[in-house]
Amino acid sequence: MRISYLIFLSFTFILLLFTTATYINYRQAQKVRENSKYAELSTTIIQKSNRFQRNILNMVSGLRGFLLTGENYFLQAYDSAVTENTTIIKELQNLIPDISYQTGILNEVEHLNNRWLGEFVTPLRLAKINAEASDKNEPYFNRLYKEKMFISEESRLNIVLQQKIREFINSEYAERSKRTSRLATSIEQTSTISFTLTILSIILGFSIVSFLAYRISNRILRMVKMADSIAAGNYQVHTEETGQDEVSKLARSLNHMAKVLSHNIAELRRKNQELDQFAHVVSHDMKAPLRGIDNVVTWIEEDHKEELTPKVAEYIHLIKGRVTRGENLIQGLLTYARVGKEEQVKETVHVKDLINDLLENYPLKLGLKIEVEQGLPELYTNKVPLFQVFSNLVGNAIKYNDKKHGLIKIYHKELEKHYEFFIEDNGPGINQNYHEKIFVIFQTLQERDSFESTGVGLAIVKKILDSRGEKISVSSETGNGTTFSFTWSK
Secondary structure, three states, X not given: OOHHHHHHHHHHHHHHHHHHHHHHHHHHHHHHXXXXXXXXXXXXXXXXXXXXXXXXXXXXXXXXXXXXXXXXXXXXXXXXXXXXXXXXXXXXXXXXXXXXXXXXXXHHHHHHHHHHHHHHHHHHHHHHHHHHHOHHHHHHHHHHHHHHHHHOOHHHHHHHHHHHHHHHHHHHHHHHHHHHHHHHHHHHHHHHHHHHHHHHHHHHHHHHHHHHHHHHHHHHHHXXXXXXXXXXXXXXXXXXXXXXXXXXXXXXXXXXXXXXXXXXXXXHHHHHHHHHHHHHHHHHHHHHHHHHHHHHHHHHHHHOOOOOOHHHHHHHHHHXXXXXXXXXXXXXHHHHHHOOOOOOOEEEEEHHHHHHHHHOOOOOOOOOEEEEOOOOOEEEEEHHHHHHHHHHHHHHHHHHOOOOOOEEEEEEEEOOOEEEEEEEEOXXXXXXXXXXXXXXXOOOOOOOOOOOOOOOHHHHHHHHHHHOOOOEEEEEOOOOOEEEEEEEEO
């Protein structure tokens, strides 16, 4: 299976686990909200039920007070309680579902209340009112009062009514307790499920990471080691991969690259060897006829010196110059070809001593002054390429300086990881249009007949610095001198 598919499926499964846990928590939150609403509703039902029960007691007290004293004050409290209880019954019927157990109890409460009002309360109240209006009705009231209050079931009916009300209230408390218990159980189950899913997601995520680390990281590390071996020059390395995933394809591509590189490097080495042999052979074969020409011209000059006309002597001198230039070109070409191929040992190099050594090889023009900074650094590096760079740059500064009072300055600047060296002169300068051209092999800014130059020196400098990852730059304008600067690693 492709690794991308495996990662996608694994994280999709983890996402599903988290989604499930989130949905369960959401459903639990809904239940908590529903229970909160029910708690508010239950509190209202209990409050109204308790109010109903208190009103019954108030009705009994008001009725008995009126029957005993005939005071209308007691009837006012009674009538207020009756009216409120009628409203409470209707409100409770609206609050309680029709199919619940409490609905039957509430209907019984309403029936008992109406029966108590109709069979006992209303007849006694009317009889008392009539007795208060006329004394002749007093005996009837007394007889009715004795019958209703002492002989009939009024007291038992009132007790049953209050028992039913308490049963209704207790059933509400019981229902609330059940719901609370179910909610607590649900919360506990939800916590357990959420914790389990979270732990499962963590374990699965850790397993995926471990699997990917085993399946990908170790294989990639093997390929990194293989790439390091290739970078170190070992092109025969190989890594075994038989899978069909992305890493296996990458490994096979790396194996193919190593194989192609091995073939190309071998071919390149072979061609470089052929080129080196060709360069040596050609240089030897080219130098031989040039030396022969030089010898013949020298013999002619020696044997027929008295017979040569000034024009012929000029031609002979021109031929010898051309021969010397040809030898210099061949030598410069060989030097350019050898750059970076010699195995050199690092050593401690005092830059000031190195410059003093190379200045001994250059005859200074009259009036030319060279200022060398006293604090030039000490390096642990390859001496020969550094000597070649300074030799060519300083040599050009001496060779091309056309001022009566020439001045060349050699100094440096310290950078974080490099030194930057400067060779500054007050010579003729270089037009900005030629700042890139001067580093191309065989390119010169002056006619070869007017000034002897091979056009190889700066090309050698550029190649040496490029092969070491260093930089060279030139700052110059025509007539205002030239400053060459190059970096060299500490």
